[in-house]
Amino acid sequence: MKFLEPLIEGRLIRRYKRFLADVRLPDGKEVVAHCPNTGSMRNCQPENARVWLSESNNSKRKLKYTWELVEARPGALACVNTARPNAQAKHAIEAGVIPELGGYSQCRSEVRYGEEKSRIDLLLSGHDSEPDAWVEVKNVTLAEGAQGYFPDAVTERGQKHLRELIAQVANGDRAVLLFVVNHTGIEEVQPADHIDPKYGQLLRQAVEAGVEVIAYKAALMGVDGNPSARLDLIDAVPVNLEA
Incomplete structure (x- = not known):
């Protein structure tokens, strides 16, 4: 991509x-x-x-x-273009780069769902043995050293999305929070408790409820001296949920 x-x-x-x-x-x-x-x-x-x-x-x-x-x-x-991560995630899923989300035959974008009237970023369906997967994509660019954090500001919208994902697990489907790490200096992602402690608390509650959390890093290669910069997701990045 x-x-x-x-x-x-x-x-x-x-x-x-x-x-x-x-x-x-x-x-x-x-x-x-x-x-x-x-x-x-x-x-x-x-x-x-x-x-x-x-x-x-x-x-x-x-x-x-x-x-x-x-x-x-x-x-x-x-x-920094937050219109890019959804396309990056979809491309990576369809290319088989994210094995945790492999095996689905259909990937739809911006599907309405939930009691709080949200739109899921990606809905995966058509797996032989797995239920549908509701995938919320978040862009991670806040780096402090090699540590990446999300969010970079208080996000009530992000908190709403976590509640919606928890509800999907309760309904028997998969719910996945996918961090797209769009910063080449980040080696690990964790919730930004120092910025939005409510989000961090709710994220940990979501994991306990069965929401899956994964992170993949973009290459962002080919910029210096190469006019065709790439946005491919290439590597899994650890997610640290310790408070």
């Missing part, structure tokens, strides 16, 4: 109003890019960081550039 067009490198000037970022291109031109990330992007927006933008030819778009990647710290890349 890769970007359809070559990415454009620049330098981050600032992110503001959550969804906007000023970027300086190599020719000195300053552009405003869309920042498709509702989180805090903690540790992913250092001043003057190298960033990579995708460019749209859609004349109806207000902003032609989208912020995709950032060099979060020297030698470590992060994908």
